[in-house]
Amino acid sequence: MILKNHLKELRARHGLNQSELADRADVSRQTISLIERGNYSPSITLALTLARILEVRVEEVFELQEEEDS
Amino acid sequence: MKKSSIIGFVLMLTVCGFCGGVLAVVIGLNDHSLAWLFETVYNWLFSNILAIQIVCFALLFAGSLAIYLVCQRRRRLYAEDYDRIDAKIAPWLDIGIVINSSLYIIMFVLFSLAVQTEIRGWETLIFLIACACAFVMEITYIRLVKNIYPKRKGDPLSIKFSEQWIDSCDELERKVTYITSYKTLNALRYVILGLFVLFMLLGITFPIGVLPQLVLAAIWLFINVYTLVVSRKLSNGENLE
16 A cells, blocks of 8 residues: 655645745645655644645545555 | 575675684784784874874864855855755755764874873864864854754754754654664664674784773663663653654
């Protein structure tokens, strides 16, 4: 199972850049960048915080997908 | 346990044992020339310790300062462009901080060499100046990091600086710190083991006594016991956040 996210699209919809979203979520810009690239899975607290900021449910930001067998 | 991992482990033991045996034979065969080399190098160091101190201090401090100035200049150029800051400044900050730490280490080693028989005035003065400069550079680096990443908090002059710093990190930064520490600890165990073997073999040729092995043993024991104590506390749920 891998974690996919729609953070970048939702962030753009709200007209926020990475730094602004990071400031609102009280994390570093690098954290937001790595989450968007799929290189870091946030904690539940951070995931819920991001969903609240983007005014969506957390399932709309993050979703679990089956890993594709290569 | 997989068969391949057992075979790999046995192979590693065999190779290490072979290399150790070769090293012991080489040292045993060449004990006179090695002892002569060791004494020559040691005497040269001891006679020129002040010059070596000054050169090391100048090179390392200049390197640390140069990197700091480059990072500061780029900070002004890049302003809020964090992609460029992460790519062009952050790695150089890390290198500069390591060079600065190396200044402390090398000055301590050279000073301890200098005062083996008596306290020497000039060497002591250079040592104190070098440590003071390294300390000031360390604080200056920390201030620059805090300027670039305003969320980072901590007073470098406070005893609780490490706690304040890690508390101001977000979850990703903490994860990076913890993984780095774990990997460093594991690497340190191998280094200690390697040094143990090296000192045992060197003891065959040189009169180094048992102090190096005792110090390594104390460090190894401390690491193991402290790791156990901390991990037990964390397993009980203390200070996990």
